[in-house]
Amino acid sequence: MMLNRLVELGLDVKEARFYLTVLELGEATVRQIAEAAGVSRTNAYDILDRLARRGLVSQLEVGPTHRTMVVATDPQRLVDEWEERGRRLESIVPQLRAMHHKTGVRPRVRYYEGVEGIQTVLYGTLHLSSSLLGILSMRDLLTVPGKTVMDHYVSRRAETGVRLRVIRSREKETEDMWPTDPRALREARYAPTGRVFTMTMFLGGDTVALISSRRENFALTIESPEYAELQRNMFEILWEASLPTIDPVSRPR
Structure with missing residues (x-):
């Protein structure tokens, strides 16, 4: 009309x-x-x-x-009026962009509950970057989301070419599994004795993904360049203090 x-x-x-x-x-x-x-x-x-x-x-x-x-x-x-409005808008867009870049973008935080939410966040990490950093609580991950899901996730990560540098706690290990393996695009280290992780963290790009134990049963993603940079620096400090796991290719027979 x-x-x-x-x-x-x-x-x-x-x-x-x-x-x-x-x-x-x-x-x-x-x-x-x-x-x-x-x-x-x-x-x-x-x-x-x-x-x-x-x-x-x-x-x-x-x-x-x-x-x-x-x-x-x-x-x-x-028509002339709208074209004039368009020209005026185009003339101020550079100033608006400058203001936008100056003030920055607010962090985006997403909260997920339950096993389904944890799986959503876990598989979502495969799309964050071609290279991930991780701090894993193995015993908790093998409980929730479970070994079957984790085995599938590990396979999918390797298939999609996503590399992983990961730090784990010896105290949280339940099996001798997923050590450093170039074929699986994984480099793993053990944190210093006494450093026990009760949550799992993945870091890729500007996003930090957190996965709780079964007791709290939630997952969280935080998209923030500053927070991601903070976690990246903390990871590198811990990485330097951690000990390499054994490459299965170099294991003695």
């Missing part, structure tokens, strides 16, 4: 109805337009003033009595 289209273009309902009436009548007095458009004469003069300022209508005097009549200008004026 034409009325709705004009409202979408920035006219209010009464302005749109008034403007369409002027177009239909061709040339009319304010009273005639007000009656046909269904608006009061007082409102009609206010609407006329607003439309005239936008260049959509004009007034002229006709006949020997110089009667004031209202006529619509070429509707192309609507």
Whole structure:
């Protein structure tokens, strides 16, 4: 409907109805337009003033009595108006971008509950970066989301070419599994004795993913360049203090 289209273009309902009436009548007095458009004469003069300022209508005097009549200008004026708005907007976009970059972007935090939420966050780490950092609580991961899920995750990570540097606690190991293995794109180290991890953390790009134990049963992702950089620096400090696991290729037979 034409009325709705004009409202979408920035006219209010009464302005749109008034403007369409002027177009239909061709040339009319304010009273005639007000009656046909269904608006009061007082409102009609206010609407006329607003439309005239936008260049959509004009007034002229006709006949020997110089009667004031209202006529619509070429509707192309609507197109010209929007093009002008576009040019004005384009002129300030660089300033808006500068303000946006100056103030930065607020961190995005997402909270997930239960086993399904934990799996969502776990598999989501495969899309963060081609290289992940991880601090894993093995015993807790083998409980939730469970060994079957973890075996599948490990396979998917290698298949998709995502490398992993990971630190684990000896105290949280339940099996001699997933050591350093170039074929699996994994380099693993054990944290210093006494450093026991009760949660799992993955870090990729600007996102930190946290997975709790079964007791608290939740997962969390934090998308923040500053927080990710903090965790990355802390990981590297711990990495330097940790001991390598044994590459299965180099194990004695």
